[in-house]
Amino acid sequence: MVYVNVDFEGVPKEILDAGIRRGYAKTKADLLRLALLAFNDKYSVIEAxxxxxxxxxxxxxxxxxxxxxxxxxxxxxxxxxxxxxx
Incomplete structure (x- = not known):
């Protein structure tokens, strides 16, 4: 497991907040996990x-x-x- 502390400001912070408000995920960490999966789906960084x-x-x-x-x-x-x- 990897732990990362990141401060988001500006547009990235707004995207995270909007994702939570819209119910895509319950936490920012979960939303980031979903974003990583979407990134991999788009760019095939690793194989399925x-x-x-x-x-x-x-x-x-x-x-x-x-x-x-x-x-x-x-x-x-x-x-x-x-x-x-x-």
Whole structure:
């Protein structure tokens, strides 16, 4: 966890106060957290957690295949085993 003390003046302070008044968040800290999430949505500073987890899963499967403990299925084999088709 990171703790930060920041003094806001002028327009940034007005934005925070208006965000609280309009009910976007109950506290300035929560409003700043929401702003950081919106910033990330707009600029993709970090990948979404789901994307990170998916990448880790692929790495795990690749390692399993490379070590001979697992194997990739062709689309046809996958469809036969699961009944799922494209």
């Amino acid at each position: 957690q789901e994307d990170i987890e998916n990448a880790r899963d692929v790495q795990r499967v690749d390692a399993s295949v490379a070590s001979g403990k697992g194997r990739w299925l062709s689309s046809a084999d996958f469809a036969k085993r699961t009944g799922v088709r494209r």
